[in-house]
Amino acid sequence: MPNDLLELDHVGIAVADLTAAVAFHTEVLGLRVELTETNDEQHVTEVMLTPAEGGTRIQLLEPTDPASAIAQFLQRSGPGLHHIAYRVADVVATAARLQAEGRRVLYPHPRHGTAGSLINFVHPRDTGGVLLELVQPRSLDRPG
């Protein structure tokens, strides 16, 4: 059995109003804001939040461009659960493994994710209906 999906890194939620969504997650749910970042490649502003004892984080995603994946999702489905992201040690290797099994990996090469991570996605039609993200965190020997 493969064992390269190491942890559930985050759950991505598409939001139309980031300020309101952050207020709900901090003031009502009590999550702590870990970082706020604009990702020009993905055309999103995101806020990553952590529950009291850590573990899997929540990623709130607001589109910065009407043509972006998140904007299109909001138009079709409205705000809500968008993807789940697994942490991996080698995003190229895991993407290649899943692709070799016939699943659609969205990018030929990893792109830039949160906090200098490298990311790729597997199409939701090939995963039982859930958009799946692979995240290789930035490591100390790969700054950036």
Ligand code: V0V
């Ligand atoms: C679309 N579908 C979904 C879905 N988005 N199903 C579950 N979860 C989603 N998020 C379904 C949709 O209902 C259709 O179902 C089918 O997929 C349409 O497929 P398509 O025409 O090939 O694709 P689109 O145009 O709907 O786009 C979907 C994909 C797009 C996944 C291809 O959103 C994409 O390229 N996503 C990757 C980038 C991304 O999501 N970035 C934002 C997060 P039927 O009708 O076939 O049943 S950025 C992020 O997480 C970062 C930066 C980070 O963590 O570091």
Ligand code: CO
């Ligand atoms: Co994500």
